[in-house]
Amino acid sequence: MSIGNSPEDERPFEDDRVEEDREEARPSIGRALQQARIAAGLTVDDVSSATRVRMNIVHAIEADDFTPCGGDVYARGHIRTLAKAVHLDPEPLLAQYGEDHGGRPAPTPAAPLFEAERIRPERRGPNWTAAMVAAIVAVIGFVGFTMFQGGDDGGEANVAEGATPSDSATPTTKTDKPADPESEPSDSAIAAAPQDKVTVRVAAADGRSWIAARDHNNRMLFDGVLKQGDSKTFQDSSKIHLVLGDAGAIDLFVNGKKIEDDFQPGAVERLTYTKGDPEAG
Secondary structure: OOOOOOHHHHHHHHHHHHHHHHHHHOOOHHHHHHHHHHHOOOOHHHHHHHHOOOHHHHHHHHOOOOHHHOOHHHHHHHHHHHHHHOOOOHHHHHHHHHHHOOOOOOOOOOOOOOOOOOOOOOOOOOOHHHHHHHHHHHHHHHHHHHHHHHHHHHHHHHHHHHOOOOOOOOOOOOOOOOOOHHHOOOHHHHHOOOOOOEEEEEEEOOOOEEEEEEOOOOOEEEEEEEOOOOEEEEEEOOEEEEEEOOHHHEEEEEOOEEOOOOOOOOOOEEEEEEOOOOOOO
């Protein structure tokens, strides 16, 4: 009679060892997000600015510490938001989180810790009082406008009946006031930009893209997403810094000249422009 473990007793240990090797081959959620962020050329500050997730939470998630998220629901929301910001499919990461933390949790009430979600305004019924006031004002304005027009017509009729043709009675025609050139922004306004400043126009021509713009003092001028067809113009006394989340979708105009760089779709570009000829920094 032998003393010791039988071969059947040793098999579970071998299975555990195979499972551990499999887990080591797959990167953790935080490691996968960190690698994707670095590959996209983004810093933690860039990701935090783009997603409105605090930097300490981003650092914690990349270290696989989900405690600061405030619960599984918020952790899943942060994982989804960060994955999209670094161009990563969030579904495999969410499935991996479910495996590691016991599946999908039951819904919990919203909390202010999940900063990536905006609080929706409470629905209210129609404000009938304001609607009635607006209708009364519209009626009074219409009646006054009609009376004013009628008075003008009558005055013109009296002059026509009582006056004799003469040079002094010759009616004068009104000329349209020329439109203010500053009221219609166009590429010509960019071309006429002052030479003692740098002027940069960013246009989302081929799709939506997240952009960030800072002045020469590194103050934030804009941080958000441009939808296709939208544009933004920035001006500074010496220098403009840009970060383009999807440079392939962007058309750039610097000091009145279009930048003809061959930006690739989905590429992250960091650019700096000055008062001189367009030159990427």
